[in-house]
Amino acid sequence: MAASILISLNHKSYLREPESTELGRKIIAESIKMIDNLGFENFTFKKLAAKIGSTEASVYRYFENKHKLLVYLVSWYWAWVKYTITFHTHNIQDPCERLCRAIEVLTQAGQDEDPSIAYIDERILHRIVVSESSKVYHTKEVDEENKAGYFLEIKSVCSFLAKMVQDAAPEYPYPHALISTVMEATLQQIYFAKHLPTLTDIKKKEQAVEETLPFLKHLVFSAIEGNLMKIKAE
Amino acid sequence: MAASILISLNHKSYLREPESTELGRKIIAESIKMIDNLGFENFTFKKLAAKIGSTEASVYRYFENKHKLLVYLVSWYWAWVKYTITFHTHNIQDPCERLCRAIEVLTQAGQDEDPSIAYIDERILHRIVVSESSKVYHTKEVDEENKAGYFLEIKSVCSFLAKMVQDAAPEYPYPHALISTVMEATLQQIYFAKHLPTLTDIKKKEQAVEETLPFLKHLVFSAIEGNLMKIKAE
DNA sequence: CTTTTATGATAGTAATACTATTATTAATGG
DNA sequence: CCATTAATAATAGTATTACTATCATAAAAG
Numbered sequence: 001m002a003a004s005i006l007i008s009l010n011h012k013s014y015l016r017e018p019e020s021t022e023l024g025r026k027i028i029a030e031s032i033k034m035i036d037n038l039g040f041e042n043f044t045f046k047k048l049a050a051k052i053g054s055t056e057a058s059v060y061r062y063f064e065n066k067h068k069l070l071v072y073l074v075s076w077y078w079a080w081v082k083y084t085i086t087f088h089t090h091n092i093q094d095p096c097e098r099l100c101r102a103i104e105v106l107t108q109a110g111q112d113e114d115p116s117i118a119y120i121d122e123r124i125l126h127r128i129v130v131s132e133s134s135k136v137y138h139t140k141e142v143d144e145e146n147k148a149g150y151f152l153e154i155k156s157v158c159s160f161l162a163k164m165v166q167d168a169a170p171e172y173p174y175p176h177a178l179i180s181t182v183m184e185a186t187l188q189q190i191y192f193a194k195h196l197p198t199l200t201d202i203k204k205k206e207q208a209v210e211e212t213l214p215f216l217k218h219l220v221f222s223a224i225e226g227n228l229m230k231i232k233a234e
Numbered sequence: 235m236a237a238s239i240l241i242s243l244n245h246k247s248y249l250r251e252p253e254s255t256e257l258g259r260k261i262i263a264e265s266i267k268m269i270d271n272l273g274f275e276n277f278t279f280k281k282l283a284a285k286i287g288s289t290e291a292s293v294y295r296y297f298e299n300k301h302k303l304l305v306y307l308v309s310w311y312w313a314w315v316k317y318t319i320t321f322h323t324h325n326i327q328d329p330c331e332r333l334c335r336a337i338e339v340l341t342q343a344g345q346d347e348d349p350s351i352a353y354i355d356e357r358i359l360h361r362i363v364v365s366e367s368s369k370v371y372h373t374k375e376v377d378e379e380n381k382a383g384y385f386l387e388i389k390s391v392c393s394f395l396a397k398m399v400q401d402a403a404p405e406y407p408y409p410h411a412l413i414s415t416v417m418e419a420t421l422q423q424i425y426f427a428k429h430l431p432t433l434t435d436i437k438k439k440e441q442a443v444e445e446t447l448p449f450l451k452h453l454v455f456s457a458i459e460g461n462l463m464k465i466k467a468e
Numbered sequence: 469c470t471t472t473t474a475t476g477a478t479a480g481t482a483a484t485a486c487t488a489t490t491a492t493t494a495a496t497g498g
Numbered sequence: 499c500c501a502t503t504a505a506t507a508a509t510a511g512t513a514t515t516a517c518t519a520t521c522a523t524a525a526a527a528g
Contacts, residue, residue: 016474023475039374044515058475060517134368140273142429155432173435174449180426180433181419181453188418189411195376198389199414201407215408219415222456250505257506278484292506294486 007079007117011149013071016062026052027062029119031069036124040070040132067139071150074133077125078153080116081109082160095167096221102164103220106157107186107213130187158183169224178223182216189215241313241351245383247305250296260286261296263353265303270358274304274366301373305384308367311359312387314350315343316394329401330455336398337454340391341420341447364421392417403458412457416450423449 018024030052035043045059045066063069085105092098110126137151145151158179165175172178192200193208202211252258264286269277279293279300297303319339326332344360371385379385392413399409406412426434427442436445 021474042374045517046515055476055478056517057477057519061474065516131372134372137430138365138368138425140276146430151430155430158433174452175435176432177419177423177426177434177436177446177449178453180422181415184418184422185411185415188414191372192411192414196371196380196385196389198410199392200411201409202411212411215411218408219412219453219457223453255505279486280484289507289509290485291487291508295505299485 007076007083009072009075009079010152011075013068013075013148013150014063018062018072023052023054023058024062025119026054027059027069028073029121032073032121032124032128035070035073035128035132040066040128040135067136070132071136071145073125074129074136075150075153076120077110077122077129077133078157080122081106082153082157084109085157085160089164095164099161099164099168099220100217102161103182103217104213106161106183107216108209111209130191133187134184154183165220165224172224174223178220182220185216185219186212241310241317243306243309243313244386245309247302247309247382247384248297252296252306257286257288257292258296259353260288261293261303262307263355266307266355266358266362269304269307269362269366274300274362274369301370304366305370305379307359308363308370309384309387310354311344311356311363311367312391314356315340316387316391318343319391319394323398329398333395333398333402333454334451336395337416337451338447340395340417341450342443345443364425367421368418388417399454399458406458412454416454419450419453420446 016024018028027048031043031048034048034051038047043066045063046056049056049059063072085102088105089098089101092101110122110129112122115122137145139145158176161179161183162175165172165178169175189200189202189212190208193202193211194205197203197205201215202208204211250258252262261282265277265282268282268285272281277300279297280290283290283293297306319336322339323332323335326335344356344363346356350356371379373379392410395413395417396409399406399412423434423436423446424442427436427445428439431437431439435449436442438445
């Protein structure tokens with residue numbers, strides 16, 4: 001990973017750019033730790049302000065509410081994942097091999113020891129994405145927020161990977177559905193391994209990531225290589 | 235569908251059994267409508283009480299909080315889905331055909347005009363499950379609630395379908411992961427078709443259910459029929 | 469050296485998520 | 499049929515959350 005990369009988002013879930021000030025970076029750094037510790041529901045701006053030695057009002061100058069902060073964090077995660085996938089696949093010629101590598105990177109994202117950016121701990125952020133990310137779009141305001149561009153980063157990763165599917169299997173009719181299913185499954189299977197093991201076959205929660213990978217690879221490649229005749233017949 | 239079936243849950247997310255009293259049934263019936271209209275976050279016991287002509291305190295005698303009410307509704311949904319799948323598959327001998335039928339029923343659950351129980355509108359409940367169900371287990375209390383049996387119904391459906399996968403393909407190593415992925419995808423693809431169409435290939439949101447079905451069928455059957463050799467080689 | 473700009477300090481409000489108390493009514497049991 | 503229990507309604511009250519507003523101060527920019 002490059003020593004310093006710059007992830008920039010395509011929308012403004014924030015009021016003031018948090019990357020540009022000391023307080024902003026503290027808000028990001030500490031909110032990641034607190035959401036991981038307390039869970040999103042128990043996390044408040046008041047608690048955050050107390051922890052970073054600031055005030056509630058100051059935090060509210062950066063984000064309208066905690067939901068928009070979560071949108072920011074999750075968007076940052078997906079922008080970073082896209083960067084990472086691009087980085088690890090750009091010189092692979094064979095479409096199948098490229099897709100395979102992309103799935104590996106997607107599944108293993110957030111497992112690296114060394115962070116790309118000093119104040120963002122990607123391993124903790126990954127845990128937040130696993131536990132909380134579905135909440136960013138499961139709200140009554142989803143359509144307005146979609147219009148505001150809040151989900152551009154996740155959609156971009158989906159399109160990017162769907163394109164790889166199309167390159168590898170031009171006949172396969174559900175590239176986006178397949179990829180969005182896999183993107184969600186990557187997170188879910190890790191969560192299930194840890195909290196609801198009956199819902200998965202991944203046994204060791206310590207190695208959930210490693211065990212999820214062959215399942216997803218097989219799922220994707222059997223879907224796109226497998227008997228496409230069958231679909232057409234229907 | 236039978237004229238009157240009785241869905242009973244394996245745990246006590248409620249304080250007082252809501253099915254047994256008039257007020258309890260009103261709470262269930264009206265909360266389904268209100269959560270659908272307002273979204274779970276904007277739904278409160280105060281608003282619910284006002285709508286059914288009761289008081290906040292009375293609602294609290296049935297459910298400790300709105301989260302447990304959601305657990306109840308989602309559990310009811312899965313118990314009902316399991317009943318429905320059992321009903322539609324019990325006399326099918328061929329394992330593949332049985333699995334196929336089960337996936338159809340799973341995907342089409344909640345589309346029927348006629349409800350099984352007078353005060354529960356399954357079509358609205360299905361919309362709630364699509365939009366809100368992931369919130370029942372994405373909390374900091376997931377492990378305690380799992381111990382309390384709050385997720386027995388969804389786990390039961392997963393095990394039931396995973397068993398069908400094993401009957402159809404005894405060699406396939408990820409039956410539970412495959413089924414939990416499909417169960418989630420069933421809901422997600424419908425949600426994406428409606429709110430985030432970039433994440434799916436399902437075009438017409440009106441027929442999202444119908445279009446999701448062939449995608450899922452192909453996904454499952456190519457996974458279990460497809461080259462199992464490949465997995466073993468790894 | 470003055471004027472923005474960011475932050476801190478403090479206060480305040482409406483809504484949420486409850487809990488407690490008492491009165492009233494309906495159901496049950498002897 | 500009366501006495502007891504149980505369920506609900508009515509009302510009040512509390513702690514926390516999710517903000518908004520005001521003003522002072524410190525730092526940075528012009």
